[in-house]
Amino acid sequence: MREDIEKYRRMSGVKSDSFQDLEAAPHWEAYETGVQHYDADEYLQAVAWLEESLSEALSALEECRALCEGPWEDEDEEEKMQPGLYEAIAAHYIQVLKCRQQCVLEIATKPGRISATEDFIPSHLDLLQFAYNQVGNQTLAAECAASYLLFYPTDEAMLEKMKQYRTELGEDTAVTHYVQRSLMEKKLIYYAVEHLGETFNDPVSIILIFLKDQMLMRRTPKSLRGPLPFEGIAVTMDSQQMNGTQRVVFDRVLTESECKDLLRLTKAAGEAGDGYRARRSPHTPHERFEGLTVLKAMQLAQNGDVEWRDAKLLLQASEKSRKIIESYFTPGKKLHFSFTHLVCRRAVDGEQEGRMDLSHPVHADNCLLDPEGQECWKEPPAYVYRDYSGILYLNDDFQGGGLFFTEMDTVTVTAEVRPKCGRLVAFSSGKENPHGVWAVSRGRRCAIALWYTHSREHAEQVKGYVEETNTSTSNISSSAPRAPNRASKTADQRQKPGLDRKQHPKVLRARDEF
Numbered sequence: 001m002r003e004d005i006e007k008y009r010r011m012s013g014v015k016s017d018s019f020q021d022l023e024a025a026p027h028w029e030a031y032e033t034g035v036q037h038y039d040a041d042e043y044l045q046a047v048a049w050l051e052e053s054l055s056e057a058l059s060a061l062e063e064c065r066a067l068c069e070g071p072w073e074d075e076d077e078e079e080k081m082q083p084g085l086y087e088a089i090a091a092h093y094i095q096v097l098k099c100r101q102q103c104v105l106e107i108a109t110k111p112g113r114i115s116a117t118e119d120f121i122p123s124h125l126d127l128l129q130f131a132y133n134q135v136g137n138q139t140l141a142a143e144c145a146a147s148y149l150l151f152y153p154t155d156e157a158m159l160e161k162m163k164q165y166r167t168e169l170g171e172d173t174a175v176t177h178y179v180q181r182s183l184m185e186k187k188l189i190y191y192a193v194e195h196l197g198e199t200f201n202d203p204v205s206i207i208l209i210f211l212k213d214q215m216l217m218r219r220t221p222k223s224l225r226g227p228l229p230f231e232g233i234a235v236t237m238d239s240q241q242m243n244g245t246q247r248v249v250f251d252r253v254l255t256e257s258e259c260k261d262l263l264r265l266t267k268a269a270g271e272a273g274d275g276y277r278a279r280r281s282p283h284t285p286h287e288r289f290e291g292l293t294v295l296k297a298m299q300l301a302q303n304g305d306v307e308w309r310d311a312k313l314l315l316q317a318s319e320k321s322r323k324i325i326e327s328y329f330t331p332g333k334k335l336h337f338s339f340t341h342l343v344c345r346r347a348v349d350g351e352q353e354g355r356m357d358l359s360h361p362v363h364a365d366n367c368l369l370d371p372e373g374q375e376c377w378k379e380p381p382a383y384v385y386r387d388y389s390g391i392l393y394l395n396d397d398f399q400g401g402g403l404f405f406t407e408m409d410t411v412t413v414t415a416e417v418r419p420k421c422g423r424l425v426a427f428s429s430g431k432e433n434p435h436g437v438w439a440v441s442r443g444r445r446c447a448i449a450l451w452y453t454h455s456r457e458h459a460e461q462v463k464g465y466v467e468e469t470n471t472s473t474s475n476i477s478s479s480a481p482r483a484p485n486r487a488s489k490t491a492d493q494r495q496k497p498g499l500d501r502k503q504h505p506k507v508l509r510a511r512d513e514f
């Protein structure tokens with residue numbers, strides 16, 4: 001392509017302005033220039049560029065929205081949705097609304113990237129608010145703060161700033177219009193979800209969190225969490241106690257004897273050598289990995305290499321965890337297995353002295369974490385279809401090996417979980433839950449790592465086995481007594497992992513174990 005362009009350039013009559021970049025996104029160029037000035041503390045220039053970017057972004061949004069009016073994109077859907085005139089009109093209108101909502105993602109996607117930058121519009125307001133304040137324009141700073149609060153009405157830091165501005169406040173009318181219109185569209189779509197059997201995956205959930213909560217509160221005033229499908233399981237820590245969102249720790253999912261049986265199976269896993277794509281030490285040379293998939297366990301059982309009972313127990317434990325996580329996080333919405341892996345990490349003797357690394361570097365399970373850009377790119381090679389993650393621990397007789405959650409910076413630890421037999425930690429697989437594992441410095445740490453998806457296409461192919469064992473799942477440790485609540489860490493107890501404890505790679509990271 002470059003050569004072609006050079007060839008055209010050499011042709012007589014072709015001028016440089018004859019070349020037009022049809023993919024150009026002026027708001028992105030302005031945004032990046034604005035952010036560069038902002039980072040260099042050049043706030044006057046930052047303000048000019050960011051204002052330009054914001055107004056370009058809003059007009060790109062209008063253009064995109066205008067293109068949503070039009071014929072059906074999906075003819076199959078058209079056929080499906082033709083029961084009557086009113087229904088057809090409603091379905092068409094809902095499609096237009098969904099398309100318009102999608103536009104927010106389109107403008108927030110940097111040319112050349114697949115996934116959108118989260119909070120693109122609000123982040124303009126956040127930066128502008130600070131920059132205006134720096135250049136002494138409190139009125140405009142306050143306007144930006146007020147506009148930002150339209151997106152995040154309860155953001156404490158911004159509310160605090162608003163108090164400080166103590167000035168005659170206005171709101172940026174363009175942004176007010178944008179937010180109100182978006183809210184109205186979401187309300188209509190949600191009406192359709194509730195009454196017309198539509199489904200909707202909100203592309204931008206910021207306003208939605210607020211809106212959906214209000215709507216759900218009306219219907220289910222008490223708790224949004226579903227009841228657990230098994231007796232005897234304790235919720236030891238919830239999201240709030242873990243200083244995050246969509247995180248939970250359950251205890252007593254397995255009994256001591258079930259853990260023992262599963263640990264017996266891990267011995268076979270070590271021998272079978274089915275660890276992380278045959279790499280013995282995918283994350284650190286100081287530990288050896290041994291892994292066993294459900295399918296492999298079944299094959300080994302078929303060959304008589306392991307006990308059927310143990311292989312079945314692996315499947316039952318996985319299915320039990322799936323049911324618990326589904327009913328806790330997504331009551332009424334099916335979660336499929338996406339991948340299940342019985343994994344042990346064994347400290348290599350004589351390799352622990354002066355060790356600085358982690359057993360598993362900080363990562364998110366469905367996106368590529370970019371701590372510097374405070375982004376997590378939901379694009380391949382990440383396993384983007386993973387929606388929830390679970391880890392069911394089997395033992396605690398090892399040193400180190402705690403699971404920890406961090407902020408997006410990958411260094412500020414917000415919660416820690418000490419593995420032990422029967423403890424299941426579960427969390428949503430996205431950027432809200434970066435996590436890692438401290439070095440295992442002595443012994444062998446075993447757990448069943450579980451990933452789940454809402455997407456049927458990405459469901460793990462062990463369905464037949466699951467159905468076969470489904471009826472007996474409820475037998476495993478379903479009547480154990482409840483465990484006592486465990487004290488949680490408060491926000492001010494958050495710690496930064498010391499540099500002596502880990503390395504912080506600065507590059508984009510994919511989960512690289514398979």
Ligand SMILES: O=C(O)CCC(=O)C(=O)O
Pocket residue numbers: 360365391402403435436437447449511
């Ligand atoms: O074993 C653990 O505690 C976490 C492992 C993990 O995060 C992963 O495999 O993605």
Ligand SMILES: [Fe+2]
Pocket residue numbers: 363364365389435
């Ligand atoms: Fe993970």
